[in-house]
Amino acid sequence: MKPIRYSIVPKQPAAHLFEVTVTVTDPDPSGQRFMLPVWIPGSYMVREFARNIVTLRAFNEAGRKVRVEKTDKHTWQAAPVSGALTLRYEVYAWDLSVRAAHLDDTTGFFNGTSVFLAAVGHEDAPCLVDIQKPAGPAYRSWRVATALPEARGTRRYGFGEYSAQNYDELVDHPVTLGEFALTTFKAHGVPHDIVIAGRVVALDMARLAADLKRICEAQIALFEPKSKKAPVERYVFMTQAVSDGYGGLEHRASTALICNRTDLPVEGRPQTTEGYRTYLGLCSHEYFHTWNVKRIKPAAFAPYDLTRENYTSLLWLFEGFTSYYDDLILVRSGLIKPEEYFSLLGKVVGGVLRGSGRLKQTVAESSFDSWIKYYRQDENAPNAVVSYYTKGSLVALAFDLSIRAQTGNRKSLDDVMRLLWQRFGRDFYRGKPVGVTENEVEALFAEATGAELGALFEQAVRSTRDLPLDTLLEPFGISLAPEADRNARPSLGARLRGGADCTLAAVHDGSAAQKAGLSAGDVLVAIDGLRVTGANLDALLSRYLPGAKVEVHAFRRDELRTAQVKLDGPEVSRYTLAVTDKRTAARNWRERWLAG
Known part of the structure; x- marks a missing residue:
């Protein structure tokens, strides 16, 4: 097939406008159709990117206008033409996130799903895109x-022409434009680039490269323990550093990240801050997706249909298991200590158990309904939705511990991931893509490990019962218990x-606030006649004992209400994982788990 040619230029950075052209050499004789995706893989919500197209015109190869109309x-x-057909359009780019496109006079960023129209019927054709520099000395x-x-002699990091084998590959490579910090390291021989856009003072790029190298090599070795072969020829971590932000989105050979600039490492300060640890966990999460979801995919994503929702009940496996491994890889690569990892796990356990939505929605249901629930959360979400990320990570933990216990630590969840990789991921882009179906997952786990996991599948995936984590942790000499509130502050x-x-x-089911008739959106103004603010609420409540009755004044819209509230006991925000058995057998089991 003849290549589809694109060009994109930051035409008016101050107005946040990209100008894009797409040229089809052999358009459909009956009239060529063009489509812009309605969602971006990895973020499971219809986002309607077409709303950002400001103007659109079509031209034949002689430069004359061609009639074009919007059909949905x-x-x-476009009307039928003889010869090549070109569309020229403007895209408004003012979404400072990892999902869409952003442009101003300091930097530019775009995902192909936000800017590149697909020529319908030509999606398998090779693509060439000319990325042009904005005009002006600035x-x-x-x-x-x-x-x-x-392509065509374009130098790396230079403006010019780039290539893709098809439309799917074209839109799976985000692009950062502007001035940025840059360094490169090799993980098992494969170059990995780190790009940091945004103002960051005293950025320690050498430390960042050394730490990411350890993460990447640990993950490559997990999936390919013998060959240590990465699934890419080159990988790019691209981060936008801002004053307040957090997020990441995976792609087949790169990831787009956003973080607080204060989370990045500082030259001369070797300590690992909580923010930097969180950033490393984010990088680990998105890099793990290079295998798990970008190549090992649910059948519903093989291939993606970018015109509508793609339903799967397996996001607990693809997002939840990735969320399990992201922090586990940090301890396996020596970037955090086991006790730090246990603290992170305890926080996740507390977060999951705090929401009553876990008792109403399974992780399989949460996966399927991500399009309308998880990505569209409202004030009732804690009471109605369970996260396939956080509970999914605990499901992965439960499977890992159960497999290890049943097999005497000879098998683990790592073996499941390797089988999935060998059967579905390794050759995904080399032949006909095949994804994992809902019906075969349980059999694949059994094949990889030989463990009997049917009861755990029923409890963890298909029911709303809480996971038996305390029991599963016992052979590893670890106890799990609610972390006591030293202040015993009511809530x-x-x-x-x-x-x-x-x-x-948000007001939790069965809580003191709900029983007293308070609702999300209410503005509390006084407790027992004393003014209350977001800053002093905890201090006021600390004066009372659980079960005390207080009078709360609150505004709902512009109406003042009075509520009699019987205070709940202290909330459990996290659980404590503590080593209680230091004998050799339990210690060996812990070390095998944490070392991989």
């Missing part, structure tokens, strides 16, 4: 960061919205 929310059809030092292969059983006002963001 994200599809355009942009003289701008560069390009992307994992897309360079309302509600979560606050950020800000100076004491505004309830």
Whole structure:
């Protein structure tokens, strides 16, 4: 098939406008259709990227205008032409996230799903994209960061032409434009680039490269313990450093990340801050997706249909298991200590058990409904939704511990991931793509480990019962218990919205606040006649004992209400994992688990 040619230029950075062209040499004789995706893989919500297309015109190869009309929310059809057909359009880019596109006079970023129209019927054709520099001396030092292969003599990090084998590959490589810090390291011989855009003072790139190298090599060795062969020829970590932000999105040979600039390591300060540890965990999570979801995929994603929702009940396996391994890899690679890992696990356990949504929705149901529930959470989400990320990570922990216990630590969840990789992921982009179906997962676990896991599948995946983590941790000499509140401070059983006002963001099922008739959105103004704010609520409550009755005044909209509240006991925000058996057998089991 003849290549589809694209060009993209930051036409008006101050107005946040990219100008994009797409040229089809052999358009459909009956009239070529073009489509922009409605969602981006890895973020399971319909986002309607077409709403950001401001103007769109079509031209024949002589430069004359061609009639083009919109046939639905994200599809355009041009009138029949002889010869090549070109669409020229503007895209408004003012979404500072990892999901869409952003442009101003300091930096640019885009995902292909937000800017590149697909020529319908030509999705398998090779693509060439000319990434152009914005005009003017202010942009003289701008560069390009992307994992897309360079074409026609384009120099790496330079403006020019890049290539992709098809549309799916084209839109699976985000692009950063502008000035950025850059370094490269090799993980088992494969170059990995680190790109940091945004202002960061005294950034310790050498430490960041050394730490990410350990993460990447640990993950490569997990999936390919003999060959140590990475699934990519080159990988790019691209991060936008901002004042307040967090997130990541995986791609087949790169990841787009956003973080607080204060989370990045500082030259001359060797300590690992909580923010830096969180950032490393995010990098670990997105890199693990290089195998798990970018190549090992649920059948519903093989291939993606970018015109509508793609339903699967397996996100607990693809996102939840990735969430399990992201921090586990940090301890396996020596970047955090076991006790730090146990603390992170305890926080996840507390977060999952705090929400009553876990008693109403299974992780399989949460996966299937991600399009309408997880990514569209409202004030009732804690009471109705369970996260396939956090509970999914605990499901992975339960399977790992159970497999190890049944097999005397000879097998583990690692063996499951390797079988999935060998059968579904290793050759995904080399032949006909095949994904994992819901019906075969349980048999694959049994084949990989020889363990009897049917009862655990029923409890962990298909029911809303809590996981037996305390029992599963016993052979490893670890206890699991609620972390005691030293202050024994009572609670309302509600979560606050950020800000100076004491505004309830969510009210938990059966809580003191709910029983008293308080609701999300209510603004608390006084407790027993004393003014309450978001900053002093805990201090006021600490004066009472659990079970005490207090009078709460609150505004709902513009109406003042009075509620009599009987305070709940202290909330359990996290659980403690403690080593209680230091004998050799239990110690060996712990070491095998944490070392991999």
